[in-house]
Amino acid sequence: MIDIIINITLLAFLAITSVAIVRMTNLFAIVMLFGIFSLLSAGLFVVMDAPDVAFTEAAVGAGISTVLMLATLALTRNRQKNPYKEAPHAHRPWLPLFVVGITGAVLVYGTWDIPRFGDPNSPAQTHVARYYLENALPETGVPNVVTAVLASYRGFDTLGEVAVVFTAGVAVLLLIGGRRPKQTLKQKDEGEQDET
Amino acid sequence: MDFFIGQYNYWVVIFLMMVGLYTVISRGNLIKKIIGLSIFQVSVFFLYISMGTVEGGAAPIITEGVKLYSNPLPHVLILTAIVVGVATTALALALVIRIKESYGTIEEDEIHKLDHSL
Numbered sequence: 001m002i003d004i005i006i007n008i009t010l011l012a013f014l015a016i017t018s019v020a021i022v023r024m025t026n027l028f029a030i031v032m033l034f035g036i037f038s039l040l041s042a043g044l045f046v047v048m049d050a051p052d053v054a055f056t057e058a059a060v061g062a063g064i065s066t067v068l069m070l071a072t073l074a075l076t077r078n079r080q081k082n083p084y085k086e087a088p089h090a091h092r093p094w095l096p097l098f099v100v101g102i103t104g105a106v107l108v109y110g111t112w113d114i115p116r117f118g119d120p121n122s123p124a125q126t127h128v129a130r131y132y133l134e135n136a137l138p139e140t141g142v143p144n145v146v147t148a149v150l151a152s153y154r155g156f157d158t159l160g161e162v163a164v165v166f167t168a169g170v171a172v173l174l175l176i177g178g179r180r181p182k183q184t185l186k187q188k189d190e191g192e193q194d195e196t
Numbered sequence: 197m198d199f200f201i202g203q204y205n206y207w208v209v210i211f212l213m214m215v216g217l218y219t220v221i222s223r224g225n226l227i228k229k230i231i232g233l234s235i236f237q238v239s240v241f242f243l244y245i246s247m248g249t250v251e252g253g254a255a256p257i258i259t260e261g262v263k264l265y266s267n268p269l270p271h272v273l274i275l276t277a278i279v280v281g282v283a284t285t286a287l288a289l290a291l292v293i294r295i296k297e298s299y300g301t302i303e304e305d306e307i308h309k310l311d312h313s314l
Contacts, residue, residue, distance in 0.1 A: 004201060007205070008204060011204070011205065012208075014208065014212060015208055015211055015212065018211075018212050018216070018235050019215065021231060021232075021235065022232075027225065027228070030231060031227075031231070034231050034235075037235065037238070038238070041238050041242070044242070045241075048249045049249060049250075049253055049254065049255045049256075049265075049266040050245050050248070050249075050266070050271045050274075051255050052271055052275060053241070053245060053274050053278070056278045057238075057278055060278055060282050061238070061278060065282055068282075068285065068286055068289050069227065069230075069231070069289065072227060072289040072292055072293060075293050075296065076292060093222055096221040097218065097222075099217075100214045100218045100221070101214075103217065104210055104211070104213075107210045107213070108207060111203050111207065112203075116198075116199070116202025117202050117203070117204070117205045117246055117249065118249050118250060118251030119202075119250075120250045120251060120252075120253070120264070122247070124247050124248065124267055124270075125248075125250055125267055129248075129267040129268065129269050132268055132269065133256065133258075133265050136258070137258045143257055143258045143259070144256070145256040145257070146256055146268045146271045146272055146275065149268060149272045150272050150275060150276075157276070158276070164280050164283060165279060165280070165283045168283035168284065169283070169286075171287050172286050172287055172290040175287075175290040175294050176290045176293050176294060
């Protein structure tokens with residue numbers, strides 16, 4: 001019972017934080033709120049019996065993403081205007097609200113048939129998961145089933161994941177690393193005026 | 197009440213998903229768009245982990261005397277997804293920095309105006 005209460009409270013906190021993120025215009029505050037959002041989700045993963053996911057989310061989601069976003073803010077802030085202020089949005093909110101409302105309604109309609117939360121007899125629990133829970137320890141000798149699947153049964157998938165992260169790292173370095181000619185828009189404009 | 201508790205997780209997941217989608221569609225600031233995308237992403241993680249949870253189950257670490265575990269397979273998937281998600285976020289933020297260097301702004305409508313005026 002206490003599980004369910006903590007679960008409901010944390011999910012409500014998450015919903016409130018997300019609404020606050022949408023409504024705020026100060027980018028620094030938004031990034032900080034996103035850090036809180038990640039931390040709350042790490043807590044929720046612990047409540048839902050997924051400690052490995054919680055560790056990763058706390059370290060990677062709340063830690064690394066927040067640092068990356070803060071670094072981006074520092075590099076892209078506007079020196080003339082209020083440094084971290086988002087510009088007032090030009091278009092009306094009605095069309096996006098309409099699209100989002102319809103999509104959400106369809107998705108909620110879809111939840112009517114989903115097995116209820118925590119159902120031990122749902123198809124997700126009775127199919128292949130049982131095999132790993134019963135055989136992971138004798139076959140791999142690792143008591144943590146998540147680690148056993150990640151590193152042993154699906155080791156090549158994890159290698160593929162490393163390839164993805166490596167590619168992203170190379171792409172980031174190509175985009176913003178190294179020495180680049182300082183070509184700002186102002187100089188470009190001036191160059192074009194000179195040509196004409 | 198039982199139905200409410202049974203579906204509450206999925207409804208909040210959908211709400212978070214829609215908040216993320218709304219942020220991506222309606223806000224012009226590129227950093228805020230990326231944050232909206234990340235909210236969407238985290239809501240999908242919740243969807244998977246909620247499906248893997250078993251009432252009264254323990255974390256999937258084999259221990260003596262524990263009979264019921266939650267489903268380890270969504271955990272494995274989401275572990276991978278979190279790491280890949282951060283890699284893509286880093287790439288998106290690097291693109292934002294390049295856009296700022298080339299256009300001098302990270303507001304979408306100003307970028308459109310500059311594109312049309314050039």
